[in-house]
Amino acid sequence: MSKISTLQVEKVNTHIVNWLKTYAENAKVNGFVVGISGGVDSAVTSTLCAQTGLPTLCVEMPIHQAPSHVSRGREHIEQLKKRFPNVSNVEADLTTTFDNFKTIVPVVDDLDKVNLSLANTRARMRMTTLYYFAGIHGLLVAGTGNKVEDFGVGFYTKYGDGGVDLSPIADLMKSDVYALGKYLQIPNSILEASPTDGLFGDDRTDEDQLGASYDELEWAMLEDEKGKTSDNFSGREKIVFDIYRKLNTINQHKMREIPVCIISNDIK
Numbered sequence: 404m405s406k407i408s409t410l411q412v413e414k415v416n417t418h419i420v421n422w423l424k425t426y427a428e429n430a431k432v433n434g435f436v437v438g439i440s441g442g443v444d445s446a447v448t449s450t451l452c453a454q455t456g457l458p459t460l461c462v463e464m465p466i467h468q469a470p471s472h473v474s475r476g477r478e479h480i481e482q483l484k485k486r487f488p489n490v491s492n493v494e495a496d497l498t499t500t501f502d503n504f505k506t507i508v509p510v511v512d513d514l515d516k517v518n519l520s521l522a523n524t525r526a527r528m529r530m531t532t533l534y535y536f537a538g539i540h541g542l543l544v545a546g547t548g549n550k551v552e553d554f555g556v557g558f559y560t561k562y563g564d565g566g567v568d569l570s571p572i573a574d575l576m577k578s579d580v581y582a583l584g585k586y587l588q589i590p591n592s593i594l595e596a597s598p599t600d601g602l603f604g605d606d607r608t609d610e611d612q613l614g615a616s617y618d619e620l621e622w623a624m625l626e627d628e629k630g631k632t633s634d635n636f637s638g639r640e641k642i643v644f645d646i647y648r649k650l651n652t653i654n655q656h657k658m659r660e661i662p663v664c665i666i667s668n669d670i671k
């Protein structure tokens with residue numbers, strides 16, 4: 404199930420940069436703000452924003468962050484600032500804010516639920532921080548989600564990293580993001596690192612959480628789009644397809660528009 408991207412990287416690069424610039428100009432904003440995690444998605448997104456020539460603010464928001472995540476993020480930011488004069492950066496350490504939050508909410512015995520809720524809280528604190536800087540500087544919050552995360556398995560936090568103004572790479576599979584990242588000269592330390600959301604304060608990878616690699620999930624997403632079912636597969640393929648279908652089903656609430664209760668005119 405290994406996935407090799409066939410993306411026409413130069414053409415896609417030009418298309419996304421033009422799209423970003425046109426959107427920002429029509430919205431009459433100054434530029435973009437991007438949260439930098441030390442991962443490939445935020446590195447690619449921030450580079451694409453920088454290529455527009457518009458002000459691009461890179462924000463580090465550590466919360467008990469692993470040193471390797473911090474160092475990769477800073478390496479990327481420093482490289483980006485050397486390449487593009489329109490790039491600036493700021494750090495907002497949210498560790499104390501997060502720790503204070505934990506002291507004011509009730510204690511719950513179910514640690515699995517607590518840890519998941521706190522992981523999502525980290526993402527939502529970061530979203531709030533990005534919009535703080537966006538409001539001050541007149542910027543758009545650029546999302547960093549890719550297609551398999553945003554529309555396949557829903558691997559993001561609702562109103563967290565899913566709370567953005569626009570999504571420049573959300574129509575690219577993860578393998579495409581890596582191909583584009585290589586073309587954009589993203590640091591090798593990022594391209595070679597195992598993908599992780601860094602929301603749990605440990606070294607668990609995305610694959611650890613999802614139960615399948617991104618290559619496998621891309622395969623399953625494409626097979627699902629062809630109308631295949633679990634009965635079409637066996638062995639590891641069946642396991643992966645079932646994982647994909649389960650995640651796609653339970654996370655539909657993130658991917659669909661918020662339901663609105665429509666009141667007919669005759670009872671208003």
